[in-house]
Amino acid sequence: MAEAKDKDKKEAEIDTIWSRRDFFSLAGWGSFMAALGLSSLYFARLLFPRVLFEPSPIFKAGYPSDYTVGAVSTKYIKDQRVWIVRDEEGIYVIFGLCTHLGCTPRWLNTERKYKCPCHGSGFTQDGINFEGPAPRPLERLKISLAPDGQIIVDKSKKFLYEKGQWGQPGSKLLV
Numbered sequence: 001m002a003e004a005k006d007k008d009k010k011e012a013e014i015d016t017i018w019s020r021r022d023f024f025s026l027a028g029w030g031s032f033m034a035a036l037g038l039s040s041l042y043f044a045r046l047l048f049p050r051v052l053f054e055p056s057p058i059f060k061a062g063y064p065s066d067y068t069v070g071a072v073s074t075k076y077i078k079d080q081r082v083w084i085v086r087d088e089e090g091i092y093v094i095f096g097l098c099t100h101l102g103c104t105p106r107w108l109n110t111e112r113k114y115k116c117p118c119h120g121s122g123f124t125q126d127g128i129n130f131e132g133p134a135p136r137p138l139e140r141l142k143i144s145l146a147p148d149g150q151i152i153v154d155k156s157k158k159f160l161y162e163k164g165q166w167g168q169p170g171s172k173l174l175v
């Protein structure tokens with residue numbers, strides 16, 4: 001009888017030991033799988049770096065012969081936010097950003113002026129502010145000719161009237 005009790009006790013101890021082993025084995029696998037999942041996520045994240053793809057500030061704007069003397073071209077205002085103007089001397093590019101608070105003015109051909117819809121600033125055809133709250137003229141952008149004869153506009157280089165930059169090389173294409 002005592003022998004049978006000892007045997008039962010030993011079997012119970014063995015069961016306890018195995019159930020503990022099962023638990024630690026499961027916990028180990030769980031941790032391993034979690035670590036594997038996290039490292040896979042991290043690896044996948046490396047494949048898609050957080051890079052901001054901005055459009056190039058440089059674009060081609062056709063040939064000088066596409067522009068008429070005395071006219072303001074609105075062809076690129078929607079896509080590039082610029083007007084291209086040709087006068088008797090050459091061609092220049094005006095950035096369509098109001099110098100008050102940054103709205104996009106509209107070219108009013110009959111009134112020969114850019115008019116800002118936000119607070120009413122007005123600018124002459126060459127970009128000088130003459131009415132409304134805008135504190136300074138519109139900015140001009142760099143213009144040059146590509147080897148193929150097309151106009152290149154570089155929106156990363158600006159020319160400011162108030163700093164005397166409108167006469168600098170690159171502010172106007174003499175054609």
Ligand code: FES
Binds near residue numbers: 098100118121134
């Ligand atoms: S943003 Fe153009 S007048 Fe205010």
